[in-house]
Amino acid sequence: MALARPTLAAIRYGYGLRPGQDSPSDADGLMNQLAKGIAAKDRFPREGLVGRRETATRVISLRAAEAKAAKEGKPNENIRKETQREAQRIYRVDAMSRLAQAIHSPFGFYERLGSFWMDHFSTSALKSLPMRMIVPLYETEAIRPRMAGSFSDLLKSAILHPAMLIYLDQDQSVGPDSRAAQESGRGLNENLGRELLELHTLGAESGYTQEDVRAAALILTGLTVDNRALQMVYRPRRAQGGTITLLGREYQDDEAGSQDHMRMLEDLAADPRTAAHICRKLAAHFISDSPPAEITDVMIAAWKESDGNLGDVYRAMLDHPLAWENPGQKIKQPFEFVVSGFRALNLPDTNMAALLADMEADDDDVGPVGKAMQMAGTAKSAEQRRRRANEANALTLGALQKMGQPIWQPPSPAGVPDTTAAWLTPAQLSERIDWSRRVAKILGQRLEPADFLHAALGDAASPETARVIAQAPSRLHGITMVLSSPEFNRR
Amino acid sequence: MSQNESARNKSSNFRFSRRGFLAGACCAAAAPVLTPVTFAAMPGDNRFVTIILRGAMDGLDLVQPYGDPAFAALRPKLALTPDTGLLDLDGVFGLNPAASALMPLWKAGHLSFVHAVSTPYRDQRSHFDGQDILETGGADKSQKSGWLNRALAVIPRSDARKAIDINTSMELILTGPNQVDSWSSQSDFSLADDEIAFLDRLYSHDPLFAKAFDEARTTDKAADLLYADAKRGSGIADMARLAGGMLREQYRVASFSINGWDTHVGQAGQFKKAAGDLATAITTLKEALGDEAWNKTVVLAMTEFGRTARQNGTNGTDHGTGGLAVLAGGGVAGGKVLGTWPGLGEGKLLDDRDLMPTGDVREVAAAMLYRQFDIKPSSLTSRVFPGLGFDEGSVFLKG
Numbered sequence: 097m098a099l100a101r102p103t104l105a106a107i108r109y110g111y112g113l114r115p116g117q118d119s120p121s122d123a124d125g126l127m128n129q130l131a132k133g134i135a136a137k138d139r140f141p142r143e144g145l146v147g148r149r150e151t152a153t154r155v156i157s158l159r160a161a162e163a164k165a166a167k168e169g170k171p172n173e174n175i176r177k178e179t180q181r182e183a184q185r186i187y188r189v190d191a192m193s194r195l196a197q198a199i200h201s202p203f204g205f206y207e208r209l210g211s212f213w214m215d216h217f218s219t220s221a222l223k224s225l226p227m228r229m230i231v232p233l234y235e236t237e238a239i240r241p242r243m244a245g246s247f248s249d250l251l252k253s254a255i256l257h258p259a260m261l262i263y264l265d266q267d268q269s270v271g272p273d274s275r276a277a278q279e280s281g282r283g284l285n286e287n288l289g290r291e292l293l294e295l296h297t298l299g300a301e302s303g304y305t306q307e308d309v310r311a312a313a314l315i316l317t318g319l320t321v322d323n324r325a326l327q328m329v330y331r332p333r334r335a336q337g338g339t340i341t342l343l344g345r346e347y348q349d350d351e352a353g354s355q356d357h358m359r360m361l362e363d364l365a366a367d368p369r370t371a372a373h374i375c376r377k378l379a380a381h382f383i384s385d386s387p388p389a390e391i392t393d394v395m396i397a398a399w400k401e402s403d404g405n406l407g408d409v410y411r412a413m414l415d416h417p418l419a420w421e422n423p424g425q426k427i428k429q430p431f432e433f434v435v436s437g438f439r440a441l442n443l444p445d446t447n448m449a450a451l452l453a454d455m456e457a458d459d460d461d462v463g464p465v466g467k468a469m470q471m472a473g474t475a476k477s478a479e480q481r482r483r484r485a486n487e488a489n490a491l492t493l494g495a496l497q498k499m500g501q502p503i504w505q506p507p508s509p510a511g512v513p514d515t516t517a518a519w520l521t522p523a524q525l526s527e528r529i530d531w532s533r534r535v536a537k538i539l540g541q542r543l544e545p546a547d548f549l550h551a552a553l554g555d556a557a558s559p560e561t562a563r564v565i566a567q568a569p570s571r572l573h574g575i576t577m578v579l580s581s582p583e584f585n586r587r
Numbered sequence: 588m589s590q591n592e593s594a595r596n597k598s599s600n601f602r603f604s605r606r607g608f609l610a611g612a613c614c615a616a617a618a619p620v621l622t623p624v625t626f627a628a629m630p631g632d633n634r635f636v637t638i639i640l641r642g643a644m645d646g647l648d649l650v651q652p653y654g655d656p657a658f659a660a661l662r663p664k665l666a667l668t669p670d671t672g673l674l675d676l677d678g679v680f681g682l683n684p685a686a687s688a689l690m691p692l693w694k695a696g697h698l699s700f701v702h703a704v705s706t707p708y709r710d711q712r713s714h715f716d717g718q719d720i721l722e723t724g725g726a727d728k729s730q731k732s733g734w735l736n737r738a739l740a741v742i743p744r745s746d747a748r749k750a751i752d753i754n755t756s757m758e759l760i761l762t763g764p765n766q767v768d769s770w771s772s773q774s775d776f777s778l779a780d781d782e783i784a785f786l787d788r789l790y791s792h793d794p795l796f797a798k799a800f801d802e803a804r805t806t807d808k809a810a811d812l813l814y815a816d817a818k819r820g821s822g823i824a825d826m827a828r829l830a831g832g833m834l835r836e837q838y839r840v841a842s843f844s845i846n847g848w849d850t851h852v853g854q855a856g857q858f859k860k861a862a863g864d865l866a867t868a869i870t871t872l873k874e875a876l877g878d879e880a881w882n883k884t885v886v887l888a889m890t891e892f893g894r895t896a897r898q899n900g901t902n903g904t905d906h907g908t909g910g911l912a913v914l915a916g917g918g919v920a921g922g923k924v925l926g927t928w929p930g931l932g933e934g935k936l937l938d939d940r941d942l943m944p945t946g947d948v949r950e951v952a953a954a955m956l957y958r959q960f961d962i963k964p965s966s967l968t969s970r971v972f973p974g975l976g977f978d979e980g981s982v983f984l985k986g
Contacts, residue, residue: 520795522803526813529778529786541759545715560792569642569781569849571715577785582793 099423103554107587108382108423109414110204112436115551117202123414126205127407130244133206138240139193141232142186149326151186152229155179156323159225180225187221187228188455191493191503194232196448198435209243209410210235211431212381214504215511216374217254217296219263221504227262230326231504234259247374247404248365255292255361256328258321264288264509271317271336284336289313291509297364299373304343311342315360318349343367371399379413384425385515391416423556424586427519429512430499432587433528434492437579440552441539454481454488491535499527525580532579536572545574556583633918633959634834634876634884637735637760637842637952638868640861641718642781642849644890645904646911647942648858649686649865650700650924654679657931662898665854676700680924685862688870692915697873697881699919701912701951701983702926705892705944712906714849717891722760724949724972732763734949734971735842738956739765741966761842768838777819779847780857816860820867827868831875834884843868848890854903869915882917885955889913889948895940896931909942912951918959920985946983949975954983 099107102119106112109126113119120126141148162175198207214235221231238257242250254260261267269285270276277283289312294300318335319328332349340347340356345363347356364370375395379387391413398412399405413419428436486494496502501512513519540548545565549557561581568574578584648665651673652658659666667673673681674690680700682690692698707726708717716728724734757769778786783804790796804814823845830841845868847861865888873881893910909929914921929935929943937943953967953975962971964978 516795520799522799522806525796525799526803530813541757558792561789564785564788567714568785569714570718570844570846572641573782573785573846574715576782577789580786581789582796585796 100555103556104420104423111198112439113554114439115442123411126414129203129205133203138236139197140190142189145237148233152226153326156226183225183228190232192452194503199438199443200445210240213239213243218506218509218511219259220506223263230259244407247406248362251365252361258326261321264291266316267320269317270334274335275333284313286313289316295510297370302369308342311340314340315347315357365404371396381514388418391418426587427516428585428587430496430501434495451488454484495531529580532576536575540575543575548575549578552578553583632883635840635959636886638888639844640848640888640890641844641846643892643894643906644848645894649683649862650680650911653681655931661896664902665898677924683862685859686866688866696921697917698921699914699923699925703909703929703942703944704912704926704946704948705909706948721891726974733760735760736763736765738971741962741970742960758842777813777815781847781849823864823867824871827871828875831872835876835880851903852901884916885918885959886915887955893942896936896942907941908937909944912948950977951983953977954981
């Protein structure tokens with residue numbers, strides 16, 4: 097079966113159809129979404145890049161000062177609680193903004209690639225309190241702007257960002273023979289070195305050895321995070337130094353401030369195993385768990401031809417006829433499912449803001465929104481606030497949590513699973529039916545189920561599904577079933 | 588009349604009391620969104636509750652015409668007699684034992700049934716359109732607001748109310764220019780049997796989804812309560828308790844829905860649960876209201892249309908026309924099966940398949956609004972139910 101190209105483009109390469117938004121019908125249209133998305137301003141972090149660095153460094157230094165005072169027997173519980181609450185609130189606002197951006201953005205391919213690369217270069221907001229604020233910054237400044245250029249640039253941008261250095265413990269790692277090791281007794285942490293080879297570049301079981309893992313980790317020594325500026329910094333006293341051999345190549349620190357890790361990242365980016373790994377992963381994400389070799393072959397050729405230009409690689413995929421055939425081979429991930437559900441329901445931006453306001457108003461300490469509501473005389477009783485906060489959460493961040501894909505909290509450095517078997521499980525299906533009912537009750541009561549089926553799926557809805565929807569015992573159940581249908585959960 | 592006594596429920600007072608109420612034990616738990624009840628407050632002591640039975644309730648199963656000679660032959664698998672457990676009401680009709688909890692109300696004169704009623708909706712038998720017409724109260728789909736909302740405007744001395752909620756949904760019957768409040772009880776509902784049957788059909792053409800759904804229902808019950816009957820029952824009781832509690836305080840009108848009535852397949856099992864839900868809702872309302880308020884209350888449970896008089900090939904029934912309305916409360920002159928019984932014999936069925944509608948369910952609703960709130964018949968027939976024939980002589984005022 098073949099779908100109309102705009103339908104397929106929206107479902108396979110975007111976050112689904114949204115009433116009133118045009119969907120592209122070819123590779124040019126999708127590449128155009130990518131370019132426009134990169135040019136547009138992202139909705140997070142909410143204070144912007146500079147503002148977020150200020151917020152995060154302030155919180156980090158407050159907590160550091162408190163920790164120091166605590167060691168001297170003068171702990172300040174208030175500072176600890178206040179900063180914790182602030183970081184949590186900032187995280188929630190950013191997470192809701194990420195959800196809102198995906199729901200409202202007209203640049204679906206850009207948004208999907210943003211999620212793909214954030215997953216490929218996973219970092220987690222759960223790592224530490226400051227990471228609640230740093231991970232959104234990482235996505236906006238390190239990942240999204242570099243998704244259409246050379247893979248080498250994206251790799252360097254991701255690996256050398258404080259979020260990655262913190263997440264994979266590079267900020268803890270020192271060369272065993274470095275001055276820092278001699279002074280502090282600390283040593284090498286292989287975490288980032290290993291994931292760099294296994295996850296970010298060459299791929300698992302691609303022929304590297306444990307010695308290569310150690311070598312990569314040694315080459316990375318010296319890299320850490322300057323907490324006052326929240327920037328990557330190279331500190332020679334932490335670096336291993338000397339000559340290190342990785343995959344048959346020698347890397348050497350120079351005294352002035354090593355660029356050896358840069359050369360390593362470039363070499364890894366240029367390795368043919370990396371091209372094969374990334375091209376296959378892209379095609380497996382967008383098209384099928386077992387993508388046709390014809391497609392991955394042209395992608396790898398484009399990679400080679402362009403020295404790893406990602407835009408050329410995407411275009412090679414999208415120009416292939418098979419990129420537009422055999423729809424529905426993948427199961428939407430939870431984030432994709434929730435976003436596409438809100439898109440089909442045409443959720444207005446103001447509702448998203450209201451949902452967030454409801455969540456904010458539930459804070460023990462009434463936040464700015466809650467204060468504004470009190471002043472406007474619209475403050476609710478505590479019980480009512482709590483109910484509304486629960487509702488708002490159950491529809492958004494809480495739903496993603498229950499479905500197993502909370503925002504910016506991948507289960508491991510490998511990211512979330514991306515196969516049919518992982519997401520088409522009994523428990524997952526129950527969660528999706530439950531969410532469908534909740535959201536249908538709030539946003540779908542007045543919709544005609546047949547119209548909604550068309551808005552959500554276009555010609556991707558099967559006649560069998562259309563028949564069942566039309567006969568549903570209530571509008572509510574009709575809308576619920578559109579969102580729960582196999583077609584809506586596949587892509 | 589009580590509604591002229593005082594205007595003690597001015598909005599400021601009312602807001603105060605509601606807070607007091609909320610602080611009570613009734614609403615102490617968290618509140619998911621799945622069970623909204625909509626309310627309106629107004630002066631006076633009389634209460635009115637509508638319950639929409641979504642999916643087309645089989646009136647011939649709830650109140651079985653065992654005395655009609657044609658009945659048993661139409662429904663070999665579904666028809667009961669007093670000898671097989673049917674609870675006799677009046678020698679002709681009997682109550683399905685699944686709703687036996689309602690019998691004390693029948694005996695107390697707090698329960699009536701109206702047989703063979705329907706909306707003006709004919710021929711198409713679509714749940715969506717049928718429910719829209721039931722809730723908007725028009726002769727066709729032209730009305731956009733709910734009739735219960737329009738009724739608020741013509742109740743003598745009723746104040747305009749301020750809405751308190753922007754996110755929770757409201758059912759169509761109470762939607763319109765007059766402000767009403769929407770609340771959710773603390774329980775989620777699990778899916779009704781007919782909803783599960785539809786999901787089975789939905790997944791039947793995708794083997795992987797069919798397998799996952801099947802496993803979800805059979806093995807995953809403990810982990811996920813979407814499919815648990817016990818949870819469903821307690822969810823409905825919670826909703827009715829919330830409604831009763833609110834009505835005992837300042838609210839006077841409430842509406843909620845019970846689904847699970849679309850019994851195409853294996854009706855005996857499915858209907859038993861749905862009828863049990865309805866009985867639970869009514870008895871819990873009574874309990875939560877307390878005797879004093881219950882005596883001033885009318886509950887009207889109604890459905891979009893009835894079901895085929897004959898059982899179908901899968902021991903269920905399909906979409907029909909003439910249905911059944913349920914009236915309960917101390918404000919009902921109960922203990923009667925009202926309506927004009929058209930009979931089920933040769934030539935008596937509509938299109939040789941459905942119970943012939945002999946009354947308009949909107950007239951039942953108009954009669955209850957007239958009785959409870961003194962709404963003028965001319966207002967009822969012009970603004971609430973445009974085009975409806977209704978006056979003080981309505982037979983339904985006897986019910």
